[in-house]
Amino acid sequence: MEMKHLTLLLSLFSFSAYTASPLVALASSPSDGQSPSSSEDQPPQTVSKIPSNVNPKLKKICQEVNHPTECVTTAGPFLGETADISPVTVLQAEIEAIDSKAKEALAKATKLAADPTTSKTITFPLNICIDGYKAILKNKRAILDAISKRDADELNMELSSNVDHISQCEDAFEEAKINSPIPELHSLLGKMIFNSINIGVDMVDFENKN
DSSP states (O other): OOOHHHHHHHHHHHHHHHSSGGGGTTOTTTOOOOOOTTTTTTTTOOOTSSTTTTTTTHEEEEEEHHHHHHHHHGGGGGTTOOOOOOOOHHHHHHHHHHHHHHHHHHHHHHHHOTTSOHHHHHHHHHHHHHHHHHHHHHHHHHHHHHHHHHHHHHHHHHHHHHHHHHHHHHHHHHHTTTOSSSHHHHHHHHHHHHHHHHIIIIIIGGGGOO
């Protein structure tokens, strides 16, 4: 339990630093700065934009995260039509969605960084983001392995590391006092990562085999 508590504290620190920046201000929930690891302390966003035809089980799970609409629209496509929807399967789907979005962000950031017309002022933080996106992609296997092994402590640590990677990218642009050239994509990836923390920490309970 001590490891889990340490992980949650690290997630809180990274989350608070990330949501304090101007770039993600519009992307964050109304209760910015609070830990994404406790749905009791942080009420979820409004679910009014969630489509009415969403599977009720998926909707119920997504209503409990920081960004419900993004949960449905990003995890939903990676769930099979006959999938047994549970916190674990939704988390697995969100990890697949994060992988897909990180690949998209990596491709765009790499193209911009290699463009000779891109300012060096932008290239430096972009390269930090590129390293972060690569780390998120590499981290996918560790997260899925932790789920497979039903190792809650390892799962929490791996999910939290994604927060670190996305925050380091954001910090690089903030320190350079410039905006990211791919703010919408980066913001969506951040929302997805925070949603995965919500599900993985608050909802996945390996002892109850959910």
